[in-house]
Amino acid sequence: MNSRQLPIVEHFNDKNIKIFALGGLDEIGKNMYVVECDDELIIIDSGIMFPGDNFGIDYVIPDYTYLKDNEEKIVGLFITHGHEDHIGGIPYLLKKVNIPKIYACGLAVSLIRNKLSEFRGLNPDIVEYTNNSVFKFKNFEVTFFKTNHSIPDSSGIAIKTYLGYILHTGDFKFDFTPLSGHTDYAKLTKFSEAGVLCLLADSTNALVTKFATSEKKIGEIIKSIFAQIKGRIIISTFASNVHRVQQIVEASVQEGRKVIVFGRSMEKAVSFSQKLKYITAPAGTFITAKEFPHLPPDKITILSTGSQGEPLAALSRIADGSHKQIKLLPGDTIVFSSSPIPGNQEHINRTINKLYRAGANVIVNSPLTDTHTSGHASETELKIMLSLVKPEHFFPIHGEYAMLRRHGQLAVDTGVDPKKIHILDNGEVLTFAPGNKVFIKNSVKSGVIYIDENNFDVDNLVIKERKILSDDGMVAVVFPTQANKLAKTPTLISRGFIYMKDSENLVDAIQNKAKALYDEYYSQTKKFILTQLNNVITNALADFIYERTERKPMIVPIVMNVQ
Ligand SMILES: [Zn+2]
Ligand SMILES: [Zn+2]
DSSP: OOSOOOOBOSOOOSSSEEEEEEEOBTBSSOOEEEEEETTEEEEEOOOOBOOSSOTTOOEEEEOOHHHHHTGGGEEEEEOOOSOHHHHTTHHHHHHHSOOSOEEEOTHHHHHHHHHHHTSTTOOOOEEEOOTTOOEEOSSOEEEEEEOBOSSSSOEEEEEEETTEEEEEOOSOBOOSSOSSOOOOHHHHHHHHHHOEEEEEEEOTBTTOOSOOOOHHHHHHHHHHHHHTOOSOEEEEOOTTOHHHHHHHHHHHHHTTOEEEEESHHHHHHHHHHHHTTSSOOOTTOBOOTTTGGGSOGGGEEEEESOTTOOTTSHHHHHHTTOOSSOOOOTTOEEEEOSOOOTTOHHHHHHHHHHHHHTTOEEEOSSGGGSGGGSSSOBHHHHHHHHHHHOOSEEEEESBOHHHHHHHHHHHHHTTOOGGGBOOOOTTEEEEEETTTEEEEEEEOOOOEEEEOTTSOEEOHHHHHHHHHHHHHOEEEEEEEEETTEEOSOOEEEEESSOOGGGOHHHHHHHHHHHHHHHHHHHHHOSSOOHHHHHHHHHHHHHHHHHHHHSOOOEEEEEEEEOO
C-alpha cells in the first residue's frame, strides 16, 4: 500500500514507545496490535480473517514470528471483545507463542474458553477484567473504557505510558439507547484531560455518512418485519451478534412464536448469553427439535447460522435440502439479518438462489442488512470519538486502505495536525521518543499464515500453486531419455489448460520447443543437473506459452528414463 520499504527489525532494546499492527491494516480481519516499551510488550487482540478465494483455506492469521522472537517481553494479551476477527486466532497464537495471561471481559471470556475447548492442551491463564480493573506493569498501566458494539462486553483499552495515554477503541459505535450499558463518556474525557499521545480507532465505517442505527431501533425494525410474516420464520444472523438474537427472541415472543436454535455456534452463543443474562425470555420460549414439528408454522421462529452463506452453516444446509431436521415448506420466510462481509456476497447469493428455488420467501434487503445497522461508528460518530479524546497523534486501524485514509481526514477535520496522522501498513512501527519525537523508520516481520480445516498451517507456496492451478491449469512435459539423452520427442499432458485435441498446432509447437530446450541443455552443459534442467525448461516454456496464449499454467517437467 505504501511505497516505503522500511528495514526489518527483529528486536528493539530501547525505552521508546513502539506501536504497530501485525494484522488489521488495509484489511478487515485478523486484528492484532502491539504496544512495546523497554522489555515489555502488550498485545491487543488476536483475530482471524476469512479468505476471499479459499483454495482449501479456512482462515488467515498473522505471522507471529516477531512475537515468538520477543516472547519473554510479552506481559499479556488484552482482548477488546468476542468477535472472531479479534479472538479467532488465539488457539493458533497459543500453539506458537507463550502468552502469560489473556485479559478478557464478560462474554468474550466464555467465547474464548469455548474456542479453546476444541483444541487439545491449551490452558492459558485467563483473567477476567471489568470496566474498573487496573493492571500495572513496569512501563504500562492498563485500564478499560466500555463501548457499544454489536456484541455485549466490548471495551476500549487505555495504556498509560510515560509519554501519555495510548487509547485503542476496539470496535465501537455510539448508541444513545443501547441494550446493555452506555459508552463510558466520562472516562474518555478524563483520558483527554490527562493527555492522549495516540488514539487507535476503528475505521470500518469511515466511508459511511449516516449515524449507526441504535440497537433499540433495530429491535423495532425486527418486530415490524415479524408482524407481517404468516408462516414459519427462518432468520439467520451471526452467532456472536447477541443483541440481534435477543431482539429476534423479543419479536418472536410478541408474535406468540416459539424459538428453536440451529447451528452449533449459535446454540453455544445462546447458552452462554442466557447465563450472562444478555438473552432473556419467558420460560418455554426456546423449544427443542423434538417439540417443534407439533407447532403450527406461524408459531415458529427458527434461528440459524449462515447469514454469510457459509457452505456448512445451518442455513445453507436448509437451502439445499441437506439439513436433517428442517425441510423447507411453502410459505416459509427466510430473513437475513446481518449485512454481508465484503467478499461473502457470492456465497450469500448462492444460498438465496437455492432458497427461492425451494419456494421460500426471502427477505434480503431490509434495514437489517443495511451497513448502517452494523456495529461500527460512521463519520459523525468517529468525529465524536476524536473530539472527546483529542489525541496528539492518530493511527486509524481496523479497515481497508480507503477507510483508513478517510478516517485520517476526519481526524484532520476535528483538529488533529495532518503531520500527526499515521496511515501504516501491517508491520510498520510508529515510534514515540521523549522530546515530542515521532518517527516511522522500521518494520517488524508481518505477513499471513493460512490455516486449513484441520487446523494445519498451509505454506504460502502451496497457496500460490493452488491459485495458479485454478487460474490457468497445468502442463506436464514428459521427456523420455536414455542415459540423460532425449530418446523421443517429449509429450504433453494438460489438465485445465487447453483441450489438446483442438489445439494440435499449439501442442506441437510446445513439444518442439521443449525438445529444443532439452537438446540445447544436454549438448551445452558439462554436468547434467536435473533441478537445473527443470528450471531452464520451466522458465523458457512459461515465456513461450505466455507469448502464444497469454496464460501461465503450472509447468511440470518429468524426465523419464526409458531403458
Ligand atoms: Zn467486532
Ligand atoms: Zn472487528
